[in-house]
């Protein structure tokens with residue numbers, strides 16, 4: 001299989017068409033239903049309550065975090081909690097300042113504007129957004145060349161909810177204009193277990209506690225993946241058993257989908273196996289590792305490695321990629337002697353960098 005398209009993977013954190021179809025039904029509708037992210041939830045609750053008490057529009061909110069952690073869901077909850085409508089768009093969809101002006105000028109008072117991937121907006125649109133966020137005003141340029149004139153346009157107060165996977169890429173003037181920034185963390189297995197239980201209830205699927213725990217442990221800290229694995233396990237339970245998801249059924253089903261006990265899929269394991277078997281645990285250069293796996297360099301670096309690094313199974317060092325002791329353990333292999341001695345070169349190394 002060619003892994004260049006991330007969405008081919010059952011453990012992809014980004015949404016595929018099938019996800020879009022069911023995600024709307026599974027989204028928590030208010031803060032009380034939203035699982036985990038205690039700090040962001042508590043802080044946001046205060047921001048929204050205070051705005052409601054003042055009868056004001058809520059401050060602009062920036063949500064940062066990896067795909068599938070619930071940024072879109074939270075933006076919808078903000079609108080619901082404020083009793084306001086929501087408009088959804090994304091940075092890449094706004095290529096010209098005029099596109100943004102058209103959206104902004106059609107907002108109603110108090111409306112929530114959700115701007116996904118806000119770091120991918122064009123520069124002119126971004127500059128227009130500064131003024132809109134701060135003064136609820138935009139200058140619409142009419143005409144071209146020396147005869148062009150800027151017509152100021154008043155906007156009703158609105159709440160911008162920006163979402164980004166890369167908060168560090170946002171220019172400081174944009175970041176500073178958000179009244180509240182929430183950083184979404186990966187979820188603990190116990191939290192994902194709650195997400196799975198809730199989704200199973202909505203999908204009318206019977207699941208045992210241990211079945212949910214089994215799926216949660218393989219969901220890479222991400223609710224979107226948890227919900228997708230649940231649907232695959234449900235299929236298996238319906239076809240191969242009586243529809244009830246037990247721990248055993250979940251484990252068998254996920255074995256069929258090649259998702260192991262830690263959430264690694266075939267590509268992840270191929271990279272680790274090559275690193276251990278062919279290169280004795282490294283260090284080995286990225287290009288060499290990619291050739292050994294039969295994949296593009298970018299696929300190994302961007303698709304497989306982030307999760308392996310996060311799991312503490314692989315480390316990027318100045319000398320190349322190395323496996324950590326946990327990688328040997330996970331694949332049930334014995335490290336050669338020198339790797340055991342060099343175990344300190346594992347995930348804790350300070351000078352990690354992309355090769």
Ligand SMILES: Nc1ncnc2c1ncn2[C@@H]1O[C@H](COP(=O)(O)OP(=O)(O)OP(=O)(O)O)[C@@H](O)[C@H]1O
Nearest residue numbers: 023026027034035067068069070071072073223224
């Ligand atoms: N805290 C949560 N509790 C319950 N379900 C959640 C939670 N967070 C996310 N989900 C579920 O996970 C799925 C993905 O969430 P969502 O689309 O909000 O993620 P996202 O961060 O916006 O992802 P992306 O950046 O890729 O758009 C949805 O089906 C949603 O219902």
